[in-house]
Amino acid sequence: MKLYNTLTRKKEDFEPIEEGKVRMYVCGPTVYNYIHIGNARPYVVFDTVRRYFEYKGYDVTYIQNFTDVDDKIIKKANDENSSMKEVSNRFIKEALTDADGLNVKRATHHPRVTEEMNNVIGMIKTLVDKGYAYENDGTVYYDTKKFDEYGKLSKKNLDELLEGASERVDKDEAKKNTTDFVLWKPYKPGEPKWDSPWGEGRPGWHIECSAMAKKYLGDTIDIHAGGEDLIFPHHENEIAQSEAANGKPFAKYWLHNGFIMIDNEKMSKSAGNFFTVREIAAEFPYEVIRFFILNGHYRSPLNFxxxxxxxxxxxxxxxxxxxxxxxxxxxxxxxxxxxxxxxxxxxxxxxxxxxxxxxxxxxxxxxxxxxxxxxxxxxxxxxxxxxxxxxxxxxxxxxxxxxxGINKEKEETKSDDDEAIEKLIAERTQAKKDKDFAKADSIRDKLSSMGITIKDTRHGVQWFRS
Ligand SMILES: [Zn+2]
Structure with missing residues (x-):
């Protein structure tokens, strides 16, 4: 079994770390709105990857997080005068409704940042203690120059990145290097906060995935997956955090799905060609969305x-x-x-x-x-x-x-009138045998008025609810 590893830019044979087991982490959505068709792709693609491993007899532990602390969630909560918790709870519920519709299996765990704060803070502390992170006025930064392999996933060269960034004007004086990223940010009024060794505040985005992967899957995992837009900086930063903190390789295989295009254009909110899964599901059944996503290769762009x-x-x-x-x-x-x-x-x-x-x-x-x-x-x-x-x-x-994950059986809706329908069909069959075609036709009409379509086959009559 071969899979394309973004880390090596090659198709490689899959060899699990532990015989018969697959430990897999997939980055989940930030929950401030309904998930869009671009989010649906990794959901469906990596659910199918998981199903195939299970088909092959592997025991798969599948972790997908929900980012429930973020600027966009806070903004939404302030806009509608509710709380961050209220907004994220609502959209986690909606995301799971869409995932169920798409026949995506529930992850082994769906951790949320707000419930993992001790692990998140613990990992930042390890990075500070080991000299990979530094604090400046309540903000903790990751020192990208300390991690020799920074850029190995995205194939970016740190010196070039630094040079490119220094040409931009928005230089953050508090950072040692322009490529350094935030692990912890200090409290601002109107924002949620947690206690930490660096004062009250909240974590940056990247650290949550490193902390959750470690807690649920261990220091080294088999597969880390997500959309290709996450390769840089998110996944690059996850590697820097996890490998520096744990002193071990983070993920053996990195899998990334391609973009979804809308009528051959890149999907964007500003271009107005942006669809939530819910909007599409109002027009086409969820199972068609899933089938559509699987009709293309997961690494290629997919045109909707x-x-x-x-x-x-x-x-x-x-x-x-x-x-x-x-x-x-x-x-x-x-x-x-x-x-x-x-x-x-x-x-x-x-x-x-x-x-x-x-x-x-x-x-x-x-x-x-x-x-x-x-x-x-x-x-x-x-x-x-x-x-x-x-x-x-x-x-x-x-x-x-x-x-x-296609051809999901419709819920068996065996109801009381099934018996009545089958009785009518038997009467019609008898009428046809008796050559009483008027009676046979009238029974067919009666069934049709009940919303039942019948089909004569060589092996008896089939019927469907329409
Ligand atoms: Zn992530």
Whole structure:
């Protein structure tokens, strides 16, 4: 299994630190608004990575934080005269609603900065004690010149960064070097605060991920992931913090997803082409959003347009119809088929699917394998394959769809009138046998007025709620 490591700019074989286990950290959103389609991409992509590791038999510990202390949250709270806690609680709830809709599994833990303050302060203290950080008037900075490997992830050269930054006018006199970043900032009126060895205040953004990764996953983790916009400075700074504080490598593999474009333009609030997941979900089902995201390779830019969404909706429909038809077929299939049944034919699709996923999670090719399986199943449904063989098709179909998190079964809504519907269908079948077509048609109309569509197949009648 190969994955592309941003740290080495190469596809590498995946080798876990501990046999059979994957420890994975994914940066989560800052919760001051609904999540946007750009946030949805890492949610879906890395959930799929996790599902594939689980499919391969790994035990995955998956951590995704919520940033619940931040300037934007404080501003929102002040604007609407509420509290930071009220704003972040509300949008954490909304983010989880969207994640559930996208069929993203809950993380093993979803830590929040406000609940991890002791660890955050503890790590800053370690950095100060080791000489990697310094305090100036209540602010604690990370001294980037002290960390020899600063720039190794983003392939930026510290001297060049320093030179570039010195040309800018907004020089912060309190810092030793222009590239130094804030670990702790002093209290300002109207802001939340915590006690620390450097006085009351709150942490900078980067330190939270280092502190949480250490607490939940240990000093060295297998995979650290996030959007490519986080490579610099956020992930670069996480490496500087964690490796200096722990004296060990931080993450073995760094995975980054590409941007989402809107109608071939970069998404931005100022350009007005900015969509929340909730807005898109009002137009297309959540599962189509997920399927759309997986239709491109996670490292490539992904272009969002209504045409593409529509075509993804149609594609997903084909997969879901196959599921419905196959289920129905299995319920009515003969015990013994009349065609040659070769299980290896089904296995071929699994091999094709895994080959795609083993190559840096090529979900687009994995979806192509599922489409081919769908064609194979549809062909067999027309012939008389045995119940047993159809069940084997179903097992593989479900297993592969589950890795991508698509084709989530609708909640079984077996209700009281299901029995009534089935009774009507039986009466209609009898009427047709008796050649009482007027009665058969009137039953069909009655069902239709109840919102039930029926479909005659060679293996009995299928019905759907529309
Ligand atoms: Zn982070």
């Amino acid at each position: 347009s209504r045409e593409l969404m529509q075509s993804c909706q149609n594609g997903l429909e084909r997969i879901k119809n196959c599921n419905t038809d196959l289920k129905h077929y299995i319920n009515n299939a003969p015990e013994n088929g009349t065609v040659d049944e070769n299980t290896e034919e089904i296995t071929q699709f699994v091999i094709q699917f895994e080959k795609a996923m083993d190559d840096d999670f090529n979900t687009a090719d994995a979806i192509a394998a599922i489409y081919e399986l769908v064609r194979f199943i549809n062909k067999n449904n027309k012939n008389n394959v045995s119940k047993q063989f159809a069940q084997k098709e179903m097992d593989v179909f479900e297993k592969l769809c589950n890795v991508l």
